[in-house]
Amino acid sequence: MLIKRRDGENPPPPPVEEEPGLEAEEEHAPEYSLRTPTGIVGLDKIIDGGLLRGKTYLVAGETGTGKTIFSLRFILKGIEIGEPCVYVPFDETVESTVEGALTLGWDLETPMRRNMLRILDARPFFAEVTREKFMAEVVREIVKELKRHVSEIGAKRLVIDPVAPLVGEVVDVSWTRDFIRGFVTAVEKFLGCTTIITSEVPTGSGLLSRFGVEEFLSSGIIKLSITPIENRNLRTLMVRKLRWTRVDLTPYVYEIKPLEGIVILEPLHEYVKKLKE
Ligand SMILES: Nc1ncnc2c1ncn2[C@@H]1O[C@H](COP(=O)(O)OP(=O)(O)O)[C@@H](O)[C@H]1O
């Protein structure tokens, strides 16, 4: 779908100033495709074709719900349609990400060689994060480094998986919240990518994000859960919020399968009805 961009859609001012190497992204061309597909089987249909370009989305869920697999599928779809990607994993090294993806039949090495994908080793990358520095300075350094990678391969998609360890050990939750707020705002302003951040919520907490700010900063929230039904644990996905998109809040049952990754089956209530038949 080609539509005209409306004026006045810029995100609020970030806490960092522009400087060489950190210029704000150019306005989009007057005509461009508004949405970009996630590649998750069944999801794009539910969300009117995909995510809004250049916006930030939160994929939240307990450990093992499939946040990383969701992220990788989003990346592989990007590669398939000519949108280079930068992936920043925090739970895994570059090598273990590549090896893990192979268990699902996904080859990440070829797109890496072709400069369609860059996986960043996040640990040294964010070693700079210390509370002795002014927060705006830390955010500026991290976003500048990300921008360098994004520019080098012309990335259109970015995934930070998960966003919390970015801030190192959490000593002061309000510092962490302010940091995440500054970081996400600057990422939208300076990188211009369609971005997924994941957030690992504590098991059984029912929270939407780890620090309670990620959900307000993002243009949409996709919640992955494990729902106990009839003595079984079902994987369920719910689109909790999606700006400028009709959402029906129906939980959908999904499976994790090789090659396709996350596969949405049907609404939970229909699935349960069939179980009882
Ligand atoms: N090769 C695979 N085939 C089928 N299911 C898999 C495969 N690899 C992982 N899974 C499933 O995906 C889950 C982990 O998904 P992951 O995206 O790493 O979760 P999260 O990032 O939310 O912790 C595992 O618990 C497992 O059930």
Ligand SMILES: [Mg+2]
């Ligand atoms: Mg993960």
